[in-house]
Amino acid sequence: MRAVIQRVQKASVCVNGETVSTIGRGLCVLIGIHKNDSRDDMEYMVRKILNIRLFEDTSGKRWNLSVKDLGLEVLCISQFTLYCEMKGNKPDYRHAMGGDLSKEFYENFLTHMRGQYKPEKIKDGIFGAMMQVDIQNDGPVTVNIDSPMKNANKMDQPQLSKDDS
Template sequence: MRVVLQRVRQASVTVGEEVISSIGRGVCVLVGIHKNDTQADIEFIVRKVLNTRLFEDKNGKRWQLGVKDAGLEVLSVSQFTLYCELKGNKPDYRHAMGGEAAEKFYEDFMTHLSKQYSSDKIKDGKFGAMMQVNIQNDGPVTINIDSPRMKNEENEKVTE
């Protein structure tokens, strides 16, 4: 799995003319699912989303609290394009998990995220829809996180 974690002051997802989800302060998470991802990838990414220390503590000291410890919100958006590989100038998405399997996997991710935190603080977009994601990035702070399997595959490519 691959996520782009963005610290936000607010974020929302619109489908058509309807705002379907919105959050205040917290994180917006763009979620890419690799065709070989497993439950272990979900568990790793959920732990990182909830615990990566992007927020200040009550004394104003930076980088002390994760979104969960700070009691903030999470907006998750599925984004298969995170597994784009360019062939010349043409995008190739062969590394992304296919439609139905990815939708089930994303639902499992969202279920696990909600079980590890307050489900009322977890929002998401609409899987497979054309969405407009509006973010007010705070900082800006943007962190890319790959699950360990992805890191191992990248290291294997480097040593080949």
């Protein structure tokens, strides 16, 4: 999995001109799902997103508190384009998980995240819809995280056994 995490003062997502989710201070997270992602990847990303220390504490010490520490909100947006690979000038999304599988995986990701935090603090857009995401970035602070096993190029190449070398 891949996440682009942005610390925000506020964020919202609209579909067809209608606001479907909005948050105040917290994190806006773009989520990409790799075709080989597993439950372990999902659990890792949930843990990292909820516990990443992107906020200052009351004494002004930076990078000391998480959304969980402060009781803030998280807006998650599914974004298959995070697994884009360029073929000349044309984007190729072959590393992204396919539609039906990724929808189920993403819904399970949100369920797991809500189970690890306050469900009412986790918001999202509409899977597969053309969305307009409006953020007021705070800092700006943007952090990219990949689940630990991810290296799209290595995962797609056949692995040699000892007998093959």
